[in-house]
Amino acid sequence: xxxxxxxxxxxxxxxxxxxxxxxxxxxxxxxxxxxxxxxxxxxxxxxxxxxxxxxxxxxxxxxxxxxxxxxxxxxxxxxxxxxxxxxxxxxxxxxxxxxxxxxxxxxxxxxxxxxxxxxxxxxxxxxxxxxxxxxxxxxxxxxxxxxxxxxxxxxx
Amino acid sequence: xxxxxxxxxxxxxxxxxxxxxxxxxxxxxxxxxxxxxxxxxxxxxxxxxxxxxxxxxxxxxxxxxxxxxxxxxxxxxxxxxxxxxxxxxxxxxxxxxxxxxxxxxxxxxxxxxxxxxxxxxxxxxxxxxxxxxxxxxxxxxxxxxxxxxxxxxxxxxxxxxxxxxxxxxxxxxxxxxxxxxxxxxxxxxxxxxxxxxxxxxxxxxxxxxxxxxxxxxxxxxxxxxxxxxxxxxxxxxxxxxxxxxxxxxxxxxxxxxxxxxxxxxxxxxxxxxxxxxxxxxxxxxxxx
Numbered sequence: 001x002x003x004x005x006x007x008x009x010x011x012x013x014x015x016x017x018x019x020x021x022x023x024x025x026x027x028x029x030x031x032x033x034x035x036x037x038x039x040x041x042x043x044x045x046x047x048x049x050x051x052x053x054x055x056x057x058x059x060x061x062x063x064x065x066x067x068x069x070x071x072x073x074x075x076x077x078x079x080x081x082x083x084x085x086x087x088x089x090x091x092x093x094x095x096x097x098x099x100x101x102x103x104x105x106x107x108x109x110x111x112x113x114x115x116x117x118x119x120x121x122x123x124x125x126x127x128x129x130x131x132x133x134x135x136x137x138x139x140x141x142x143x144x145x146x147x148x149x150x151x152x153x154x155x156x
Numbered sequence: 157x158x159x160x161x162x163x164x165x166x167x168x169x170x171x172x173x174x175x176x177x178x179x180x181x182x183x184x185x186x187x188x189x190x191x192x193x194x195x196x197x198x199x200x201x202x203x204x205x206x207x208x209x210x211x212x213x214x215x216x217x218x219x220x221x222x223x224x225x226x227x228x229x230x231x232x233x234x235x236x237x238x239x240x241x242x243x244x245x246x247x248x249x250x251x252x253x254x255x256x257x258x259x260x261x262x263x264x265x266x267x268x269x270x271x272x273x274x275x276x277x278x279x280x281x282x283x284x285x286x287x288x289x290x291x292x293x294x295x296x297x298x299x300x301x302x303x304x305x306x307x308x309x310x311x312x313x314x315x316x317x318x319x320x321x322x323x324x325x326x327x328x329x330x331x332x333x334x335x336x337x338x339x340x341x342x343x344x345x346x347x348x349x350x351x352x353x354x355x356x357x358x359x360x361x362x363x364x365x366x367x368x369x370x371x372x373x374x375x376x377x378x379x380x381x382x383x384x385x386x387x388x389x390x391x392x393x394x395x396x397x398x399x400x401x402x403x404x405x406x407x408x409x410x411x412x413x414x415x416x417x418x419x420x421x422x423x424x425x426x427x428x429x430x431x432x433x434x435x436x437x438x439x440x441x442x443x444x
Contacts, residue, residue: 001160001161001162002162002163002164004163020160021160021161021162021163021206022157022158022159022160022161022196023158024158024193043194043197044194044197045190045194045257045258045260045261046347048258048260051260054263057234057263058259058260058263059260059263059264060190060260060261060264062193063188063189063190063193063194063264064189064193064264065163065186065189065193065208067163067165067208068189068208068210111259111260129259129346130259132258132259132346132347133257133258133259133260133261133347134260
């Protein structure tokens with residue numbers, strides 16, 4: 001099996017990682033870089049617990065090989081807060097109670113963040129569409145949607 | 157944990173085709189990975205070599221060429237959804253792309269992957285079939301073009317040979333007086349595998365007489381099929397309620413449905429008839 005040394009920017013810092021060809025981006029983040037905020041859920045692209053930004057676009061880290069991110073930029077939930085300050089989306093989730101068990105939350109935050117970057121004033125339908133690939137099995141969707149709406153107002 | 161394999165990253169299409177040929181049939185191309193990685197995890201596929209074609213420039217881009225729209229095989233579903241040429245010439249393809257899995261998958265999944273995987277429930281074959289699409293298959297031996305209708309063979313079975321790569325999909329730019337529609341029935345609005353899906357396209361003369369019809373049905377047979385008897389029944393006549401109802405009946409007759417976790421065979425057959433009737437009625441009113 002082939003091994004590869006890749007260079008990748010994760011949450012703004014340059015990382016050089018030695019990975020086997022069959023390691024996913026999700027495994028690399030959690031096991032090589034100790035970034036355990038990104039969760040391992042279904043491993044089949046259905047639940048969105050492993051959502052990260054790859055060159056600014058939200059993807060399922062469980063279906064990307066680590067080797068594929070060589071030379072690219074990855075943002076995980078750990079990259080949202082700065083200097084101990086939650087970003088506006090995280091703060092809105094706290095204030096609106098958009099978190100129950102918390103397992104889906106990192107993925108929800110990344111997808112919401114990506115939506116608001118592209119569309120700062122989404123309708124409720126647009127928010128729900130953007131979060132279609134992120135499942136919350138506590139079914140706390142109403143508060144999650146409300147949190148994204150609040151974040152949108154907060155970013156203005 | 158994924159099984160072990162060697163991963164090769166070619167810089168050009170020619171290099172990729174050499175790599176595929178060298179390890180055929182034990183090498184498979186990797187693009188979006190949204191089917192392949194899951195199959196590897198479940199040991200449904202255990203190739204010795206993956207050839208990463210995701211970054212190849214030769215597989216990218218959507219352009220017009222000699223009265224055809226040509227879309228690189230590496231085009232992602234998200235790119236298809238945002239492309240102005242597709243919006244202008246194949247909005248029916250965007251209707252299918254809009255409800256393709258979820259946004260995370262759409263950023264990775266490619267049209268080539270969706271076709272080569274050979275799922276009878278896939279979203280892009282019905283609209284591409286009604287557009288009369290062909291696929292371009294490249295190998296060391298050269299490039300061949302195959303009509304999509306001949307490319308699709310059965311459940312996870314296509315005419316793609318080992319060491320061949322689907323490099324592009326192309327279809328004639330539809331005539332002005334042609335209209336198309338797509339509808340998918342799922343167990344929920346989004347992120348659902350099709351219980352069935354239907355695409356239709358109709359070209360009408362100014363007096364309303366039907367010159368050409370295409371009806372494609374997904375998830376109702378081992379492969380996405382054309383309902384040819386239904387198509388032919390409409391030729392040379394105006395799209396009246398009666399003619400449309402007869403075509404819808406013939407379309408339902410063309411199905412070979414199975415019952416599974418998502419729906420019964422009987423339900424699929426009945427809803428096929430309803431959807432074909434509704435979509436034909438819709439496009440009959442839309443044709444300019």
